[in-house]
Amino acid sequence: MDHFLYRDGALFAEDVPVTEIAAAVGTPFYVYSTATLLRHYHLFDEALAGTEHLVCYAMKAAGNMAILRTLAQAGAGMDVVSQGEYLRARAAGVPGDKIVFSGVGKTEEEMRVALEGGIRQFNVESEPEMEALSRVAQSLGKVAPITIRVNPDVDARTHAKIATGKSENKFGIPISRAREVYAMAAALPGLEIVGIDVHIGSQLTELEPFEQAYGKVAELTEALRADGHTIGRLDLGGGLGIPYTRSNAAPPLPTDYGAMIKRTLGHLGCEIEIEPGRLIAGNAGLLVSSVIYVKNGEGRDFLILDAAMNDLIRPAMYDAHHDIIPVIEPVPGAEQHPYDVVGPVCESGDTFARQRDLPELASGDLVAFRSAGAYGAVMSSEYNARPLIPEVLVNGDQFAVIRRRPSFDEMMNRDTIPSWL
Incomplete structure (x- = not known):
């Protein structure tokens, strides 16, 4: 059992709408209950x-x-x-x-x-x-x-x-x-x-x-x-x-x-x-991401998200399965469509799911990866110079950012240019 449920047509983390967190911190992010x-x-x-x-x-x-x-x-x-x-x-x-x-x-x-x-x-x-x-x-x-x-x-x-x-x-x-x-x-x-x-x-x-x-x-x-x-x-x-x-x-x-x-x-x-x-921790966390593009390929359609393998590496490393659900609840009987769900990293391994049946989605829609609380944020990296994503903790009707997203300047300032350059 977890505390991520649809209520009034939208996904909630305990008593907080996931859309409210997304508006406050931007996507992608982890949220824990x-x-x-x-x-x-x-x-x-x-x-x-x-x-x-x-x-x-x-x-x-x-x-x-x-x-x-x-x-x-x-x-x-x-x-x-x-x-x-x-x-x-x-x-x-x-x-x-x-x-x-x-x-x-x-x-x-x-x-x-x-x-x-x-x-x-x-x-x-x-x-x-x-x-x-x-x-x-x-x-x-x-x-x-x-x-x-x-x-x-x-x-x-x-x-x-x-x-x-x-x-x-x-x-x-x-x-x-x-x-x-x-x-x-x-x-x-x-x-x-x-x-x-x-x-x-x-x-x-x-x-x-x-x-x-x-x-x-x-x-x-x-x-x-x-x-x-x-x-x-x-x-x-x-x-x-x-x-x-x-x-x-x-x-x-x-x-x-x-x-x-x-x-x-x-x-x-x-x-x-x-x-x-x-x-x-596993079922106590979600990874929430936005759809950047829906790309029509030859024989398959790609759902391109703003989350990537550097944010959640388990599918690339272990061929791990995570249920992926829309943050806005589909209407009963909504038609399902098969997508390859991928991220923007320049690796073919940056694939979360292949031919996964989901309701039809469009740019800007939010999706959530279930059971992402364990071996998610802790295994993340800044590959492709992508910032580590925020972590958010929910407690009842409250939420707090418990790790913020670093700026690009903060990331670059960790590097040191030697004196001869």
């Missing part, structure tokens, strides 16, 4: 009720500080994968003891910043990282709490570019070597083992791969405890998918996911951490 963000966070939190747990929002999905503060005030922790994300989370008001630091390539500087600023745990992904973290913690006179990310060699049955739990993926250590690596960690000064970490991929649409991976984690927990390690925390990652098209079967609900976690791991008495990102 506070009510949807909070609803999705609370679904996960309630799904784990009765267990000690923390829902850590994976902020790589949508990292604007207004979104982070909205979720933090509701009680969410954060999962970060870089120094920049860590600093944004802290600036948004997230305490260090609610921040989990993930990622395969943490630098010693990132480790230092997190140790000095406060951290819940590092999810360590390799022996060299473990040794580096030990050195940094010792140099600061601190102890770094760690989990070790294990790779369970489970097929998440998702897109190859967002699968992370197979043996050929770069993430984690093979679960077959876990006991050996945990013994190494226990012998290193400056480290405190607090648990186990696992994450098998993103946009999973069934629970079976999760259950396979968590079953292996349960067995590993008991084996590590038998080896003398304190395993009090299980970080289970994220990855639960969202319905990008309303015609497809819906992925499992957070309530079903929570019940599976309790069934698989509840007997261990561990604190549970989960790191949802897409399911919290």
